[in-house]
Amino acid sequence: MTTPPVCDYEGSDYQTSFWEKGGREYEDRTEAIALQRLLPKRGRLLLELGAGAGRNTPRYLGFERIVLLDYSRTQLEQAQQRLGKSDKYIYVAADVYRLPFVDGLFDAATMIRVLHHMADAPKVLGQIKNVLGSGGVFILEFANKLNLKAIVRYLLGRQAWSPFTLEPVEFVELNFDFHPKAIRNWLKGLGFKIEKTLTLSHFRVGILKRVVPVGLLIFLDSMFQWTGALWQLSPSVFVRASRQGGKKQEIPDRVLLFFKCPDCGHFPLIEKRNLLECTNCQSKWEIKDGIYDFREHVRNGSFPPS
Numbered sequence: 001m002t003t004p005p006v007c008d009y010e011g012s013d014y015q016t017s018f019w020e021k022g023g024r025e026y027e028d029r030t031e032a033i034a035l036q037r038l039l040p041k042r043g044r045l046l047l048e049l050g051a052g053a054g055r056n057t058p059r060y061l062g063f064e065r066i067v068l069l070d071y072s073r074t075q076l077e078q079a080q081q082r083l084g085k086s087d088k089y090i091y092v093a094a095d096v097y098r099l100p101f102v103d104g105l106f107d108a109a110t111m112i113r114v115l116h117h118m119a120d121a122p123k124v125l126g127q128i129k130n131v132l133g134s135g136g137v138f139i140l141e142f143a144n145k146l147n148l149k150a151i152v153r154y155l156l157g158r159q160a161w162s163p164f165t166l167e168p169v170e171f172v173e174l175n176f177d178f179h180p181k182a183i184r185n186w187l188k189g190l191g192f193k194i195e196k197t198l199t200l201s202h203f204r205v206g207i208l209k210r211v212v213p214v215g216l217l218i219f220l221d222s223m224f225q226w227t228g229a230l231w232q233l234s235p236s237v238f239v240r241a242s243r244q245g246g247k248k249q250e251i252p253d254r255v256l257l258f259f260k261c262p263d264c265g266h267f268p269l270i271e272k273r274n275l276l277e278c279t280n281c282q283s284k285w286e287i288k289d290g291i292y293d294f295r296e297h298v299r300n301g302s303f304p305p306s
């Protein structure tokens, strides 16, 4: 099955180079504030899409269990080191265009700094809708093409693409900015109700970050976040939406019952030692060192069971 291209962070030191040594304290802490404002106080099972090395995971305080999903296995290994192996965290390497979960499973999902890399955003959003139960909360961060800097550059003739049109702009290969209205249209079209919008990173300007104390920038940004309800002109936007309709189903205790076959949709899968298997289409996937890996099939004979 072909899906749009994925941006693969396999083997990347993104967590260290971008977040820990990249002067991103302002972005990180303003995201923490936004999450606190948007997250449900408690819940049973949260899906973190594009969890990476688990930077945001400890912020999902009220949830009993969290599924960390990422396309990169090495990012998940870093998350395991950070968070540890316990029943609370379930690590899944998979493609967001083909989510391996049964319909209506989760009571919440988050996707932060990920849609940015999606060539087919509506397809991804549709997958997320399917795995959320009725009333399930979805917190989405996206990069906003309608930001002040882009508007000024466009009006001065220093930027070819228009920030005012609804289509996404791919400014670097596999890096997309979206129009807030396009995101709203997609979410509403899928039956989501938009409950809150916050704008972030109002002061993501090199000179400000150098001369103004970071604590002050964070405070000001936290105040400005609320203006997202009125207009969205900052580079980063958070939306809280809830799924309308659909089924409300019991969340199973057994992790095995979370999964469906991403190839044919059959469930439940069966677990054999270090493999998951679909009894309908015979696809098999590996479970290795606590990571469920749905990216590539295990082929008969080519994989030594341990």
Ligand SMILES: [Zn+2]
Residues within 6 Å of the ligand: 261, 262, 263, 264, 265, 266, 278, 279, 280, 281, 282, 283
């Ligand atoms: Zn199957």
